[in-house]
Amino acid sequence: MLEVPMLSRIRRVAKSACNDLALVLMLPPYLAYALGGRFLGRSRVFAFWSQLLSLAPGSIGCLMRRGFYRLALQRCAVDSSIGFGTILAGPDTAIGAGVWIGPFCVLGEITIEDDVLIAAHVSIMNGSRQHGISRTDLPIRHQPGRLESVTIGRGSWIGERSVVMADVGRGAVVGAGAVVTRPVPDEAIVAGVPARILAHRRTHQGERPFNETNVQACTQKPDGAP
Numbered sequence: 001m002l003e004v005p006m007l008s009r010i011r012r013v014a015k016s017a018c019n020d021l022a023l024v025l026m027l028p029p030y031l032a033y034a035l036g037g038r039f040l041g042r043s044r045v046f047a048f049w050s051q052l053l054s055l056a057p058g059s060i061g062c063l064m065r066r067g068f069y070r071l072a073l074q075r076c077a078v079d080s081s082i083g084f085g086t087i088l089a090g091p092d093t094a095i096g097a098g099v100w101i102g103p104f105c106v107l108g109e110i111t112i113e114d115d116v117l118i119a120a121h122v123s124i125m126n127g128s129r130q131h132g133i134s135r136t137d138l139p140i141r142h143q144p145g146r147l148e149s150v151t152i153g154r155g156s157w158i159g160e161r162s163v164v165m166a167d168v169g170r171g172a173v174v175g176a177g178a179v180v181t182r183p184v185p186d187e188a189i190v191a192g193v194p195a196r197i198l199a200h201r202r203t204h205q206g207e208r209p210f211n212e213t214n215v216q217a218c219t220q221k222p223d224g225a226p
Contacts, residue, residue: 018063019063019066019067019078021063022063022064022066022067023067023070023071024067025064025067026064026067026068026070026071027071029049029053029068030068030071030072032049033045033046033048033049033072036048042090042091043090046072046088046090046091047087047089047090049068049072050087050088050089051087053065053068054084054085054086054087055084055085056084057084058084061084062081062082062083065082065086066078066080066081066082069082069088069093069095072091073088073091073092073093073094073095074091074092074093074094075094075095075096076094076095077095077096077097077098077099077114078097079097079098080095080096080097080098080099080100080101081099081100081101082095082101083101083102083103083104083105083120084103084104085103085104085105086101086102086103086104086105086106086107087105087106087107088107088109089106089107089108089109089126090108090109091109092109093107093108093109093110093111093112094110094111094112095112096112096113096114096115096116096154097114097115098114098115098116099112099114099115099116099117099118100116100117100118101118102118102119102120102121102122102160103120103121104120104121105118105120105121105122105123105124106122106123106124107122107123107124108124108125108126108147108150109126109147110124110126110149110150110151110152111149111150111151111152112151112152113151113152113153113154113155113156113170114154114155115154115155116152116153116154116155116156116157116158117156117157117158118152118158119157119158119159119160119161119162119176120160120161121160121161122158122159122160122161122162122163122164123162123163123164124150124152124158124163124164125150125163125164125165126147126148126149126150127146127147127148127150127165127166128148128165128166128181129145129146129148130145130146130147131143131145132144132145150164150165150166150167151167151168152164152167152168153167153168153169153170153171153172153186154170154171155170155171156168156169156170156171156172156173156174157172157173157174158174159173159174159175159176159177159178159191160176160177161176161177162174162175162176162177162178162179162180162195163178163179163180164180165179165180165181166180166181166182166183166184167183167184168180168183168184169183169184169185169186169187169188170186170187171186171187171201172184172185172186172187172188172189172190173188173189173190173201174190174191174195175189175190175191175192175195175198176191177191177193178190178191178192178193178195179192179193179194179195180194180195181194181195182194182195184197185197185200187200187201187202188200188201189201
């Protein structure tokens with residue numbers, strides 16, 4: 001039998017080869033995106049490819065998405081994972097190392113730092129002012145809004161079906177079904193609509209972390225959530 005270190009090395013080499021192959025295979029779609037963007041607009045053509053690639057199933061689909069986004073985004077780490085049905089709004093997005101994004105998410109042009117976990121059906125928007133609503137004589141769709149920069153901090157965990165409209169700090173936990181309208185501090189645990197702070201993982205440096213059982217409870221869906 002091969003020793004465990006040897007098996008681990010073979011897996012790493014095989015994984016690296018698969019990623020390199022996916023990168024090569026995604027060159028034609030990327031070139032089509034880059035060329036089409038010159039004539040039809042970068043955002044419009046990016047949306048087409050994001051939606052199309054989101055429908056590729058299984059591990060092959062994950063490799064295809066990662067290969068394309070490594071070429072098209074500001075940053076997409078080689079060990080990131082982007083689930084089936086997940087759509088990205090535009091190329092001005094950064095996905096860090098070790099990021100796991102679940103299925104059926106919708107992500108704006110945001111920054112996701114390293115080691116972030118994003119559960120299924122999560123929506124992360126570019127702020128809460130994307131449409132103006134001040135005038136009643138003009139349809140909302142015609143009123144100018146403002147897109148804001150949103151960052152999901154390193155090592156944070158975004159629970160299922162949550163909606164995020166503001167920065168999430170490093171090591172923070174956002175409970176399932178939460179609606180985040182204000183920035184979440186580092187290592188805070190938030191839940192609810194709108195989200196509020198329930199606890200902190202550490203109250204002071206060096207103290208015992210918040211009880212893990214309670215963390216799990218905070219990330220369960222609230223009563224009545226779909």
